[in-house]
Amino acid sequence: MTVQAIPLHLSRLFPSAQHQHTARDLGSPYALHQTLRWAFPGAGQPDTLLPDGERLLWRREVAADPETGEAVPALLVQSVTPPDWGALNARDPGYLSGWEVRTLDLRHALTPGRVLHFRLHANVTVRRVDERGHTARHGLHHPDEQLAWLDRQGDRHGFEVLGADITGTGRVRTRKGRTTITLYTVAFEGALQVLNPVALAGAVRGGLGHAKSLGCGLLSLAP
Template identity: 35%
Template structure:
């Protein structure tokens, strides 16, 4: 696995286009993976996850992937310096049961509201999915994260105040245009989670680290970043 850090030039016309349309940002990220097989979806083939973090006077894009990326196809003025790419194997090797990490995750906490009558699709004859809506209350967002931890091999420990040692904070709403054959827009209301976690199942957590957590993985959600724990 590889992690790329891309320091973005906020004056780049292409970046401003991407920042206004999350699907265009997805396309730009995937331009670093142009030698992928055609028999499966490109993002899944390379296990690509990404996140855009605000930093002092700009943004840094973090892109994680199974394949080593080639960023030479980015527009000439897209970055302010050369991409930084590092091997994540040492991080994967450090995942053991009971290990504590500081983490950052931009997640897409949602819940599904059943459609009235749960009608069948006229094309497939199958029941249609309900409408996915954002969880906007902090307690609902924490509940979502704790449940994901149960699924993916980690728990959120308690902090000094006895509450879960994690802080959820809202991010800017992400929007974009759907593919030409579809109608409407893409809208996500992501949440940034920062705090500590403890690994309970090394295999399940390693899989989550590589494949991401939750929905919206093509649009900047689901990537977990780990660091040594902070003062306890």
């Protein structure tokens, strides 16, 4: 089983606290996703999707400001397409106070049996059928259910969870047009063992769970 040689681009962005759109975007996952799209080809064109094969994943986090060293809000963004954060800043001057980009190659990192540290912020839900036969997604609120959901993701995507902590939970409401979307999110951190490198590489590129365009599903791996 050989992992396909598709490099991933991992960006850490620092939105400026002084910019007028920062508070709006940090409060609305949908608005933030639309802003991030400006770093990729075709943004702003009617009915234009992201480039073929692209799955733009992102996660809010706290990181050290590269200039001051202070802990500040940051964004971790993963893409297949090389991003042009300068284009975003040119469109919205001063939106980003800084950014860092590095390239990941999964071919050598994912080998059967290897143990890796992971971090994941996910929309943890299941689809259930009601008495009328209608299906809908429901958030999982009990830690045992949430950890069982994570184990099932491992079964589907080529890894075994060796141990995991729930480091945070939340409920986020965001609007997409006239529709209000509620996200039930869980932050996991722990260790996993690689079972199927190809399947796990697909999960890293494509994300886990639902609401991937709304800041959920980015699976981060480290030695």
